[in-house]
Amino acid sequence: MANGKPGRPRGPNYEKNLQKRLRAARNRQSQAQRAREDIREFKDSRMYALAKSMFHGVQSREQEEKKPVFTSEEQSLINQGIRLRNPDRPSFNDLRKLSYSNTLVGAIHKVRIDDLGQFGRPFREKEGFDFDLEDPDKSPGDGDKELIRDARKFFEFMGDKVEGWQNRDRFHAVFQFMIRDTLAIDSVAFYLVRNRRGQVVEVKYLDPATIYPTIESGYKNDPRTRWVQIVNNTVVETFTDEEIIVRHQNELSDVRYRNSGLSPAEVSVMEIIATMNALKFNRDRFSNNPPPGFLYLPGNMPQEVLDDLQVQWENMFSGNNNNHRIPLITSEAQDLKFTNLNTLSDMAFEKLMQWVTTFTLAAHGMDQAELGLRLMGSQGLSEGSMDGRIDAAMTRAKKSMLSYFADVCNDIKETVDKYEPLVFVFNGVEKEDEDKRLERDEKLVKSIELMDEVRTRRDMPTVGEALRKIYGLPDDKFEQVKYAGAVVMDTNWIQSGAQLVQNLAGGAEGDMGMPPEASEQQEFDFEDYDPSKEENAPEGDWG
Numbered sequence: 001m002a003n004g005k006p007g008r009p010r011g012p013n014y015e016k017n018l019q020k021r022l023r024a025a026r027n028r029q030s031q032a033q034r035a036r037e038d039i040r041e042f043k044d045s046r047m048y049a050l051a052k053s054m055f056h057g058v059q060s061r062e063q064e065e066k067k068p069v070f071t072s073e074e075q076s077l078i079n080q081g082i083r084l085r086n087p088d089r090p091s092f093n094d095l096r097k098l099s100y101s102n103t104l105v106g107a108i109h110k111v112r113i114d115d116l117g118q119f120g121r122p123f124r125e126k127e128g129f130d131f132d133l134e135d136p137d138k139s140p141g142d143g144d145k146e147l148i149r150d151a152r153k154f155f156e157f158m159g160d161k162v163e164g165w166q167n168r169d170r171f172h173a174v175f176q177f178m179i180r181d182t183l184a185i186d187s188v189a190f191y192l193v194r195n196r197r198g199q200v201v202e203v204k205y206l207d208p209a210t211i212y213p214t215i216e217s218g219y220k221n222d223p224r225t226r227w228v229q230i231v232n233n234t235v236v237e238t239f240t241d242e243e244i245i246v247r248h249q250n251e252l253s254d255v256r257y258r259n260s261g262l263s264p265a266e267v268s269v270m271e272i273i274a275t276m277n278a279l280k281f282n283r284d285r286f287s288n289n290p291p292p293g294f295l296y297l298p299g300n301m302p303q304e305v306l307d308d309l310q311v312q313w314e315n316m317f318s319g320n321n322n323n324h325r326i327p328l329i330t331s332e333a334q335d336l337k338f339t340n341l342n343t344l345s346d347m348a349f350e351k352l353m354q355w356v357t358t359f360t361l362a363a364h365g366m367d368q369a370e371l372g373l374r375l376m377g378s379q380g381l382s383e384g385s386m387d388g389r390i391d392a393a394m395t396r397a398k399k400s401m402l403s404y405f406a407d408v409c410n411d412i413k414e415t416v417d418k419y420e421p422l423v424f425v426f427n428g429v430e431k432e433d434e435d436k437r438l439e440r441d442e443k444l445v446k447s448i449e450l451m452d453e454v455r456t457r458r459d460m461p462t463v464g465e466a467l468r469k470i471y472g473l474p475d476d477k478f479e480q481v482k483y484a485g486a487v488v489m490d491t492n493w494i495q496s497g498a499q500l501v502q503n504l505a506g507g508a509e510g511d512m513g514m515p516p517e518a519s520e521q522q523e524f525d526f527e528d529y530d531p532s533k534e535e536n537a538p539e540g541d542w543g
Helices: 014-043 046-064 073-079 092-101 103-120 142-156 171-184 269-287 303-316 345-363 387-414 434-445 451-457 463-471 475-481 491-506
Strands: 128-133 188-194 200-205 211-213 227-231 234-239 244-247 293-298 328-331 337-340 422-427
Touching: 092 103, 092 171, 092 269, 103 128, 103 171, 103 269, 103 345, 103 387, 128 142, 142 171, 142 387, 142 422, 171 188, 171 200, 171 387, 188 387, 211 244, 244 387, 269 345, 387 422, 434 451, 451 463, 463 475
Parallel strands: 293 328
Antiparallel strands: 128 422, 188 200, 188 244, 211 227, 227 234, 293 337
């Protein structure tokens, strides 16, 4: 015991070690104090604020990645004031898949695009889009012609030649978009890009399947927002009425389907699905074909004979690629008996395909001959040419779609003030058949029109002017033939009206300008006729 206290006695180095421990404790205390001061200084520094902001952003992103669904996304969009497509109807994506994946619908759309696609180019000689004056009684002056050329360029390049115009879709490509979208989903959409002065400088074509209207109060109670663009159930952009043009060819008054169109693909969706099912059924027959029948064998046949017969039968009648086997069944029959299970599936398949193809073509307003098909009720060998039916069907489809596209383009034209005196038109919609034109002119010239009237309407010279040019007639001779085309190829006219024209042509003269004495009919006296005096008369006895 040391100092009268219990415990271990102190060693000789006790004081020295105690001082070391005290210095270490003071060092730790001072370091902790400096650390606390450094922390206070760091929290007051700008670096601390930036670091805290960065880590907060990282944590926020981690939280945003977790998006549990509490309500239907479509219901949420409806609550925000968006009019979605009626769920009873096929979706836009399904309709587009039908047009992409179905051979029949794809062929119909391809023919329509090939037929109408050339109207997406400026009019040159045969067909294309152009501009006319809205006032039909006004003749275009030099200023109007320059305005028309400017409007052609504006639509051809989908806007003015401002920065970035080289990367735009040309109207020819946009016109094909319009045709395909109209046939598939019956909708087109254009976004009008304006400059700071509010002038339209560019027109962009949008995917109409992503554009939806809003209710009267607008999107999220903003009455200015009339349209929204939805991609993957997310609103990515909003539009006002001045920023977008959305049109449908076949509008519906049904309150359930208002503000949406009815496309040919949707009308024929049942027939298209039937076509796909029929093709699948026919394809499956090659891989999973049912047996064509059963073979019944006498029940008293020995097992060895039965086994040999079964092996030989299966080797002979196992189907293509061994895709079916004919079952052998023993019965009480005394003779071999085969029961045929084959139905007239080939005929049923063919008729089904013809029916659904016919209805699909009818929904698209197309004649089967336009696709090179020959279906039920087609033209017989003794019937006339199919050209008339094809031309009528193509002309009907052209008029319907091109008139709708012209209305859409005129709506775009109305957004550019300087093009107000003009109207957008398509030229070359109806190609007149020359044979039919000749037949019509022939009927007119035989009934109510003069020959010169028909020639003048064709921008041809009159008959008298043609004779003067071809034969180089002088003026006095031309006056005699000037009215040569003033005739109607009708019997009554030839008998009564021809003399009037001759009087106009010859005045006091007779037929074709000859003197009256030369035109009078002379009575012929056979007693004064001597055949031997005729030129080139054969030698002989003339009595």
